[in-house]
Amino acid sequence: MTTQEVADKLVQLCREGKNDQAIEELYAENVISKEPKGSDMELTEGKEAVKNKTLKWEESVEEIHSASCSDPIVVDSHFAIVMNIDATYKAHGRMAMSEICVYEVKDGKIASDEFFYRMG
Template sequence: MDTLEIANKLVALCKEGKYEEAKVLYAPEAVSVEAGAPPGQAREAAGLAAIKAKGDWWVANHEVHSAQVAGPWPHGDRFIVGFRFDVTMKSNGHRFTMEEMALYTVKDGKIVREEFFYDTGE
C-alpha cells in the first residue's frame, strides 16, 4: 500500500473505533511519540508491544464518550490525522475535551512512526 492508502485505511478504522485493528498497518519496529509522557511512562514507545501497552493504559484510565477523526492530510511519505475526544479520567472523574494532531511516517508500506501533538498544559 502507498502512503495515501494507508492513511485512508487508518482514518476509516479510527472512525469505527477500531484502534487495535489499525495496528496491522504498523511496522513491528514502529515508534510512537507523545507530546508529554503519560504518568509513569516515557514519551516514546518503541515496538508494537510497547505501543499496545500505551494504548491499554489509555483505555484503563479513561472513559471515551465520543471521538471525532478528521483527515488524512498527506504529504509525501507522511500524513496528518486530527482527533477530538470527549473523555473522563477514571481516577478523578474529570471530564474534558482533548484535541490532538498525529503525524504518521510511512516506509515500505507500513507506519514506522507516529507523533502526537496536543496541549500538555506546560
C-alpha cells in the same frame, strides 16, 4: 500500501473505534511512537509496546462522550490527522482534547507516529 492507502485505512479504523486492529494491521514491528515531552509515554518503541500503551490509555477511560478523526492530509511518506476526544477519565474526570497526529510510512507500514497536544 501507499501512504494514502495507509492513511485512509487508519482513519477508517479509528472512526470505527478499532484502534487495536489499526496497530496490528498498519504498524511496523519496529515503530517509534512519540508523545509530548514530559508525558509518561514520551517515547515508545516497538509494535507490542505501542499496543500496550494504547491498552493502558483505554483502561484509563471511564466513558467516551464523543470522538472524531479528520480526513488525512498526505504528503509523500507522511500524513497528518486531527483527533478530538471528549472523555471521562477514571483519575482526572471529564476532559476534552484535540491533537495533531503525524505519521511516517515506510514499506507500506507506519514506521513512526508523533502526537502534538497541550498537556495539563
